[in-house]
Amino acid sequence: MAHLSEPSFVERIRASFARQNAMHLIRATLPVVEEGRTEIHLPHWEGVEQQHGFVHGGVVGMIADSAAGYAAMTRVPAEASVLTVEFKMNLMAPADGEQLIARGAVVRSGRTLIVTRAEVFAVKGGKESLCALMQQTIMVMHGKGEK
């Protein structure tokens, strides 16, 4: 049950995230859902590594894509769902840390398309450093809300 003080999108987004098997597979969590922004956290564990022991760039892309997509979902009505049309991502430094934090935010929302961005930070010894930057286009599917 949603807390009385929570906006309705929080419950919908948490329910959607709970159904994303791929997010559980990589052990991602969604601790922050606010109007126009979300955060996805990912612990560094061996299952998500690439050949040099850093987090795989594709996994960095997964959490950036999802964080920004859910930021967009905070702006659409309950009867609508969101789809990623495309995203572009720069991997600027190795994803080197105990944890990654992907912060997604809405840049501009229209009725049919929403433009978002995400930044991914590696947290090492308590210090955050920016490792990836993403720009994304989301499509709103009206009349096709997630159950």
Next chain:
Amino acid sequence: MAHLSEPSFVERIRASFARQNAMHLIRATLPVVEEGRTEIHLPHWEGVEQQHGFVHGGVVGMIADSAAGYAAMTRVPAEASVLTVEFKMNLMAPADGEQLIARGAVVRSGRTLIVTRAEVFAVKGGKESLCALMQQTIMVMHGKGEK
């Protein structure tokens, strides 16, 4: 051991892929490695699904990124390694099928940068349909070959 008839990059790329835990986590395989092109295959299984039961767009991105990155690696000397600088990906249709095939190919290779593209196909009932298109920039790190 590499077959006598294989070019040397095949063995290096297979060894690199074998060290990518994230590729094993999602159950991806690399059945094709040829000069300038590779294929990564992914079975559809519940661990890689998003909330609608299709393969997660971020997972589609992972195999596209890796297929194109390894295509680039076929063009660099053994003493060098490759890094993804950035990629841009359009998700054009739901990744709906028993299997996904990501085909990566080199568009143009320079000494420092290599431009690649990847197409991802969903295979359903034996029929392939294009579901994603990616354009990528790879950086060659000379003197930093993978062990």
Next chain:
Amino acid sequence: MAHLSEPSFVERIRASFARQNAMHLIRATLPVVEEGRTEIHLPHWEGVEQQHGFVHGGVVGMIADSAAGYAAMTRVPAEASVLTVEFKMNLMAPADGEQLIARGAVVRSGRTLIVTRAEVFAVKGGKESLCALMQQTIMVMHGKGEK
């Protein structure tokens, strides 16, 4: 007047191109309009140069964006118009030649969104070399045809 044998989109696209002042400013022409593909040609002249005497990357982007956008327009009904949602472009070599040719083509067309690509070639001494690669998303505006 359109030739009897021409599909109706050719006339609409030529009329639209004729109203694009920016295309005339850079001296671009649109010699090829076919179902799902177009070509824009640009002579190399001093007005479009950057500081090294090659054609400016932004001008390369202009002709790639327009060539691909008009390729998309061949797929929409007369009562609709097209808008560029976004594009991503790799500049792979200096645009060095007497002429540039941008070839736009549709990759996948849906009712609301069309994904396209464009390649830009520099023609030097009669020989074409690929200098830029673009991937683009186009939105179809139904009920808003160009007059």
Next chain:
Amino acid sequence: MAHLSEPSFVERIRASFARQNAMHLIRATLPVVEEGRTEIHLPHWEGVEQQHGFVHGGVVGMIADSAAGYAAMTRVPAEASVLTVEFKMNLMAPADGEQLIARGAVVRSGRTLIVTRAEVFAVKGGKESLCALMQQTIMVMHGKGEK
């Protein structure tokens, strides 16, 4: 002659901009050059319009590309020059106003690659509205400074 108080990159960047014929063709100016950021201004005039009377998306791309590229150039030594590797741009609203302002900024600078972003605003009746967002990769060419 550079003012005594100006950092050395200002003079180099102004000289480079002065050699860009394509910037003069569209009547763009570069009123702001500071460490890590620049601004390019473009008056709305009929030569840069597309078929609906707004500024052409490709022209918006030109000023975004240049503003961000010159922001990168503030971070490289005098013996080096910069090249656009690629850029990705979302056109979020018609470029509708008396003037456009492209603001370029460095996101992260490395020795060989610099990641930048640009925002383009339309100014109408003194009010700015964001119409385009760009993410870009710049390559530093050491030992190849612009004269």
